Amino acid sequence: MYEHLFTSENISVESTCEYKHAGLYVDESIYVPNQQALRTKEFIPAQTVLSIQQCALSTHRTRTSIQVTELFHAEADDCIRFANHSCQPNAAVISKYIDGAAYVTILLVSVRDIIGGDEIQFDYASTETTLTKELLFAPCLCNSPLCRKVLTGFSELTPTQKDQVAATLPVASHILKLYV
Numbered sequence: 531m532y533e534h535l536f537t538s539e540n541i542s543v544e545s546t547c548e549y550k551h552a553g554l555y556v557d558e559s560i561y562v563p564n565q566q567a568l569r570t571k572e573f574i575p576a577q578t579v580l581s582i583q584q585c586a587l588s589t590h591r592t593r594t595s596i597q598v599t600e601l602f603h604a605e606a607d608d609c610i611r612f613a614n615h616s617c618q619p620n621a622a623v624i625s626k627y628i629d630g631a632a633y634v635t636i637l638l639v640s641v642r643d644i645i646g647g648d649e650i651q652f653d654y655a656s657t658e659t660t661l662t663k664e665l666l667f668a669p670c671l672c673n674s675p676l677c678r679k680v681l682t683g684f685s686e687l688t689p690t691q692k693d694q695v696a697a698t699l700p701v702a703s704h705i706l707k708l709y710v
């Protein structure tokens with residue numbers, strides 16, 4: 531569904547944000563006290579590319595890394611780094627890794643309309659098998675009607691929660707392998 535976005539002329543082999551939607555900025559989070567968040571100044575329609583970047587790979591999981599394969603993680607810059615979690619997100623992180631490459635291409639895409647002033651949020655369980663000790667089972671503050679109450683990776687979700695995530699969001703291929 532999103533494969534066509536990876537052929538963008540905006541992508542190069544830099545470890546920086548090659549494209550960032552003009553309406554995005556980092557400011558104080560609406561939902562998480564004392565936390566910064568990626569926000570938008572303007573209305574953004576569903577299926578809009580918010581960021582495209584190539585990131586170096588690491589085998590080290592951090593609080594801000596994005597898991598892109600079973601073994602590799604990537605540290606994105608502020609286009610994605612400050613996108614917080616929601617159980618009912620308005621965006622998705624989609625990655626494409628080519629075996630043997632030193633970089634991975636990461637997209638941040640709106641999955642529904644986003645109103646001006648809102649935070650850009652994605653579901654951590656759509657990219658992470660599990661979370662760092664600091665985040666795993668921490669209280670979720672997204673306040674969405676479908677809030678799961680705690681932060682988890684895909685592995686810690688109940689079967690019903692896995693069904694819901696897989697049915698409503700683009701889920702990383704390494705996550706789908708866990709979804710049997």
